Amino acid sequence: MMGPVRSVTINDIADHAGVSRSTVSLVLRGSSRISKATIDRVNASIDALGYTYNRGAANLRTQTSQAIGLIINDLMNPFFTELTATIEEMADREGYFVYLVQSNEEPARQHKLCMSLLEHGVAGLIVCPATGSSLETFDRLHERRIPVCIAVRPFASDRFDFSGPDNFRAAEIATDALLKRGHRRIAFLGGERGNPSRDDRVAGYFKALQQAGIEYDPALVVESRPSRQSGITDVETVLSLRDRPTAALCYNDFVAISVMHGLRKNGLEPGSDMALIGFDGMPEAEMSHPTLTTVSLHPREIGREAAELVISRIREPNRDVTRRIQTPQLIVRDSCGTAKR
Amino acid sequence: MMGPVRSVTINDIADHAGVSRSTVSLVLRGSSRISKATIDRVNASIDALGYTYNRGAANLRTQTSQAIGLIINDLMNPFFTELTATIEEMADREGYFVYLVQSNEEPARQHKLCMSLLEHGVAGLIVCPATGSSLETFDRLHERRIPVCIAVRPFASDRFDFSGPDNFRAAEIATDALLKRGHRRIAFLGGERGNPSRDDRVAGYFKALQQAGIEYDPALVVESRPSRQSGITDVETVLSLRDRPTAALCYNDFVAISVMHGLRKNGLEPGSDMALIGFDGMPEAEMSHPTLTTVSLHPREIGREAAELVISRIREPNRDVTRRIQTPQLIVRDSCGTAKR
């Protein structure tokens, strides 16, 4: 019936209210140099005509933007959604809007998304680098001089601000907790080589073993691309060894929960037959059975810092590069062998 | 050190390549009316100068946009993230970009987000209405004549396209499955009155009971705002009854998993001591212990249809309003009483 209505602009408001375009613009931005009477008249016209502010046009004129791009790896992972939730809160509070996208851990897609976000005119970017990220992407961002904060995984982070967890320390803490409970054969299940988070965790695990004087057994470190099922095969790999481990670090909480299923599938009880510790501290960990001992990486803190960093760099583009590292924290529950039931 | 670099524009490219602005614009859009030689020259200049396309300026000129706004209730809920993932895939395939935001089930926030998305110039909107949504929000959208698809929960959906599950049928299916297994006292745990999804499910549950000749007992229907813990108190409410239920429908899979914890906390075993069925069909349901019987609402299908509907309406604004209802599907696992171990 009705064709696409030509949108109501600031000019229409001006005509309707009998003032100039400039005046309407000033009213919209709450200028103090306009009289109460005109303000009221303009606002009345705005209501009457059903006006929507065209932020794109304004951004074009002012060469600014109130959007921040956020690239996460996986929307389905609560660690990233918690991170996202905090970033959105912070951004909102500061008057920014978040364009959220997921890279699916694909560097090519990540590159495309970065370019797309630039075209969409973001004022800054928070990127959780995909495993296998190419330097080219970040070179491009750097030469465009766009404020960027790298989050969660340190990649090319000497040139950009960074907010993330201390993965090395996290694995040390977890390994120590298992050692303290008397375990000598401890596996590390899941994660792919080349993913800096995973590699740092393996390094921390190695260091803790070494300090306890335990020889490192490569057969106990199982690599795999994390999925909802991967933990099952990961744990079966170490169950097939002559000398089985009595405990395992799992790359993240997802893997840990899937390892629980793998154990049950093989007639073993998670927690008592094999002690388990995950990483991330996602809320679901508390709802698993047995409840999951995990090293919380404080996604909300990481998100808060990342948002702060990118916003502060938008405002002050030339300040020094800064790194904010969150200290991880062990949350002891039932899966690490102190089962209470 | 370096101030904010004035961005490279189409004019700079034109100067560098020794052609006109119009020519560069045509090259960017892949026009066939430009000679191979000029195309190459222009592309060379684009690479040399490091140009980024300003989509905002183009949108202003063409009065179009390739962005679709998506408002979901809760980023932390896998049902919505699966929905989102499919919508993003579809949008991407059709050349659209998704602006994703969450309403946190707050109508006021939802209203603000709608207005904000309009200002950011989306071509269309997919909204999963928050519980307690005000009609005003949707009136505003309607008078602005912006293409809108309502998803998941039918609200004001006589004026807008809709894609969602058949909640009534879902509850009938679930209730029948429990009746077939011999249960007579079946509870309905979680969800808030006023949430159309929940109300439809309760109605379907009621209908199935009625058809089986079972009298409806209001004490078995427990209302609560769903959270990661709410199922615990929900189930404790019905455990305190003289005549306890032997089975329960849970408002969604989250609630169901939390109900499992509530049962264990009270010394009961989920599945054998109380049969449980959830709704949504989220991937975690397969990873719980016992594995969760659930009615899948096919979030991916709902997302696919929603994306199709909004894109088709962007292209053809005046076609008739359409509704796409997904038929739910029971996925039988261990929690409904057929435990195999």
Next chain:
DNA sequence: TAGAGTTGATAGAACGTTCTATCTGCCATT
């Protein structure tokens, strides 16, 4: 060789804002 096409490229206005500079009254001061 004049006219008609065709191919490739272009000038200038337009999209909806904001910014800079300026203007009009009015009041107070001399």
Next chain:
DNA sequence: AATGGCAGATAGAACGTTCTATCAACTCTA
């Protein structure tokens, strides 16, 4: 009565694109 200052409002250019109309240089045809 002339001057200065101030409050409130405005005209016109500008942001980076695309669109409409037009142009210049060829090639083909009769």
